[in-house]
Amino acid sequence: MNFLEERIVTDGVVKAGNVLKVDSFLNHKMDIALMERIAKEFKRRFGHKPIDKVLTIEASGIGIAVLVAREFGVDMVFAKKAKSVNLDGDMYVAEVESYTHKKTNRVIVSKKYLSEGDHVLIVDDFLANGCALQGLISIVESADAIVEGCGIVIEKGFQEGGHRIRNLGYHLESLAIIDAMDPETGAITFRQQ
Amino acid sequence: MNFLEERIVTDGVVKAGNVLKVDSFLNHKMDIALMERIAKEFKRRFGHKPIDKVLTIEASGIGIAVLVAREFGVDMVFAKKAKSVNLDGDMYVAEVESYTHKKTNRVIVSKKYLSEGDHVLIVDDFLANGCALQGLISIVESADAIVEGCGIVIEKGFQEGGHRIRNLGYHLESLAIIDAMDPETGAITFRQQ
Numbered sequence: 001m002n003f004l005e006e007r008i009v010t011d012g013v014v015k016a017g018n019v020l021k022v023d024s025f026l027n028h029k030m031d032i033a034l035m036e037r038i039a040k041e042f043k044r045r046f047g048h049k050p051i052d053k054v055l056t057i058e059a060s061g062i063g064i065a066v067l068v069a070r071e072f073g074v075d076m077v078f079a080k081k082a083k084s085v086n087l088d089g090d091m092y093v094a095e096v097e098s099y100t101h102k103k104t105n106r107v108i109v110s111k112k113y114l115s116e117g118d119h120v121l122i123v124d125d126f127l128a129n130g131c132a133l134q135g136l137i138s139i140v141e142s143a144d145a146i147v148e149g150c151g152i153v154i155e156k157g158f159q160e161g162g163h164r165i166r167n168l169g170y171h172l173e174s175l176a177i178i179d180a181m182d183p184e185t186g187a188i189t190f191r192q193q
Numbered sequence: 194m195n196f197l198e199e200r201i202v203t204d205g206v207v208k209a210g211n212v213l214k215v216d217s218f219l220n221h222k223m224d225i226a227l228m229e230r231i232a233k234e235f236k237r238r239f240g241h242k243p244i245d246k247v248l249t250i251e252a253s254g255i256g257i258a259v260l261v262a263r264e265f266g267v268d269m270v271f272a273k274k275a276k277s278v279n280l281d282g283d284m285y286v287a288e289v290e291s292y293t294h295k296k297t298n299r300v301i302v303s304k305k306y307l308s309e310g311d312h313v314l315i316v317d318d319f320l321a322n323g324c325a326l327q328g329l330i331s332i333v334e335s336a337d338a339i340v341e342g343c344g345i346v347i348e349k350g351f352q353e354g355g356h357r358i359r360n361l362g363y364h365l366e367s368l369a370i371i372d373a374m375d376p377e378t379g380a381i382t383f384r385q386q
Contacts, residue, residue, distance in 0.1 A: 029306040030269045032262045059251035059271070066256045067263075069225045076223045078252070113222040 003037060004175045005190050008154070014181040014188060018156065026153065027060035027125055038175060039067035042123065042151040045173045049148040051121045053077060053114070055140065057096075057107060057132055061124045064153060068123050077113045079136060082106035092142045094135030107135050111143070118145035127152040127174060130161020137170065149173065157191050196230060197368045198383050201347070207374040207381060211349065219346065220253035220318055231368060232260035235316065235344040238366045242341040244314045246270060246307070248333065250289075250300060250325055254317045257346060261316050270306045272329060275299035285335045287328030300328050304336070311338035320345040320367060323354025330363065342366065350384050 001009070013021040025031040051072050056065035057079040069076035082093070082105070091108040098105055114120070122136045133150060140147050147170055155162045155174035165172050177191035194202070206214040218224040244265050249258035250272040262269035275286070275298070284301040291298055307313070315329045326343060333340050340363060348355045348367035358365050370384035 023303065024305065028270065028273065028303055030259065030262070030271070032259060032266075032268060035259070036263070058253075059255060059273075062252060062255040063259045063269070063271075066223065066225060066228070066259050069223070070229070070260075074225070076225060076256070077221065078223070078256075080221065080252075110216065110221055112217065 001190065002175065003034075004041075004153070007031075007034060008176055008178075009188060012188065014183050014186050016183045018158070018181065020154070020156070020178065020181060020188075022154065030063050035064055035067050038064060038153055039071045041175060042068050042121070042173070043071040046121055046149045046151060046171075047072075049121070050119045051148050052119045053145075054121050054123055055079065055109070055114070055136055056123045057081075057136060064125055065123045068121065068151065072121070077109060079107045079109045079139065082108045092139040094138045096135040097129070097131045107132070107139070109139050109143075114140065114143035114145055116144040118143065119148045120145050121148055122150045123152075124150075125153045127155040127161045127165075127172075128159045130159075130164050133161060133165060137165075151175075154178065194383065195368065197227075197234075197346070200224075200227060201369055201371075202381060205381065207376050207379050209376045211351070211374065213347070213349070213371065213374060213381075215347065223256050228257055228260050231257060231346055232264045234368060235261050235314070235366070236264040239314055239342045239344060239364075240265075242314070243312045244341050245312045246338075247314050247316055248272065248302070248307070248329055249316045250274075250329060257318055258316045261314065261344065265314070270302060272300045272302045272332065275301045285332040287331050289328040290322070290324045300325070300332070302332050302336075307333065307336035307338055309337040311336065312341045313338050314341055315343045316345075317343075318346045320348040320354045320358075320365075321352045323352075323357050326354060326358060330358075344368075347371065 011024045054069040054076040065076045094107045096107045149171040152174040155177045157177040157179045179191045180189040204217045247262040247269040258269045287300045289300045342364040345367040348370045350370040350372045372384045373382040
C-alpha cells in the first residue's frame with residue numbers, strides 16, 4: 001500500500017451506499033502535510049509534461065489544486081458551480097450531475113482564464129461516475145486548450161468514471177483506486193497499480 | 194502601498210454596487226505566488242501566537258487557508274455551507290447571511306474537528322458586513338476553543354464588519370482595507386495602516 005492507501009485504511013470510514021468518508025484528512029479537516037505529499041506525487045507523475053495551468057472545481061478540490069499548482073510553479077483556476085441562471089457569454093459552461101447531492105449543477109469557467117493552447121492538468125479529490133471530470137475536460141477543450149492529464153486523489157474503481165475517461169485516451173492518474181468497500185466490516189480493497 | 198494593494202489597483206475591477214472583482218488573481222484564477230506571499234504575511238503578523246489550527250469557509254477561502262496552515266505547520270478545517278436541513282447533532286452550526294447572494298446559509302463544522310482549547314486562526318479572502326466571520330467566531334467559541342486572530346485578505350472598510358469585530362476585541366488583521374471605491378473612475382482608496 002502507498003502512503004495514501006494506508007491513511008485511507010487508518011482514517012477512512014466506509015458507509016452504506018458506497019460512501020467513503022475521508023473528512024478527517026481530505027475534505028473537511030485537511031492534513032496539510034499529507035496533501036503536500038499528494039501534490040509532490042502528482043508532480044512526480046506529470047512532471048514530464050509541459051503543464052502551465054492547474055484546473056479544479058470548487059470546493060474541496062481547491063486545497064489539493066493550490067498545492068499541486070505550487071509544485072509546478074503555475075497558476076490555478078477553479079471552476080465555479082453557477083449560482084444563477086443569468087450567465088453572460090464570457091463563460092465556458094458544462095452540466096455536471098452530482099453523485100453526492102443528486103442534482104445537476106452548471107459548472108463555469110470565465111473565458112478570460114482558459115486560453116487556446118494552455119497545457120492543463122485537471123485535479124480533483126474524488127472520481128466516481130466521472131461527471132465532474134468530464135465537465136472539466138469539456139471546458140478545457142471548449143477553450144482549445146490541451147488536457148495534459150487528470151490527477152485524482154481517490155478513485156472509486158467500482159464506478160464507471162475512471163474506465164470511461166481512460167477509454168477516451170486521457171492520461172488519468174489516481175493515487176488510490178478502490179475496487180470494493182464493505183460497510184459491514186469496513187474493509188477496503190485497493191486496485192494493484 | 195503594499196504588494197497586495199498594488200495588485201488590487203493593477204488588476205481589480207470596481208463595479209457598481211460596491212463590488213470589487215479580484216477573480217483574476219484571488220477567487221477564480223489564483224495567483225499562487227501572490228497567495229504564498231499573503232500566507233507569509235499572515236505568518237509574520239500572527240507568528241507570535243500559539244496557533245494550532247486554521248479555520249476558513251468554503252469555497253474561495255480554502256486556497257489561502259491551505260497556504261497559511263502550511264506556513265504554520267498545522268492542519269486546516271473549512272466550514273461547509275450546509276446542503277440539507279437534516280443536520281445531525283455532531284455539528285457546530287452558525288447562520289450566515291451572504292452579501293453576494295442575498296440569502297442565508299447555514300455553516301457547519303463537525304464537532305470532531307474543533308476541540309476545547311484549540312488555538313484557532315480564522316482566515317478568509319473578504320470581509321464586508323462580517324456575517325461570515327462572526328459565524329466562524331461563534332463556531333470556534335461554541336467549541337470552547339480560542340480565537341487567536343482573524344486574517345483577512347481584503348476588507349471593505351466602508352462596510353461595518355471590520356469595525357464591529359475589532360470593537361468586540363478580536364485581533365483582526367486585513368492586508369488591504371478599502372475605504373472607498375468609485376465605479377465611474379475605478380479609483381480605490383486604501384486605509385493607511
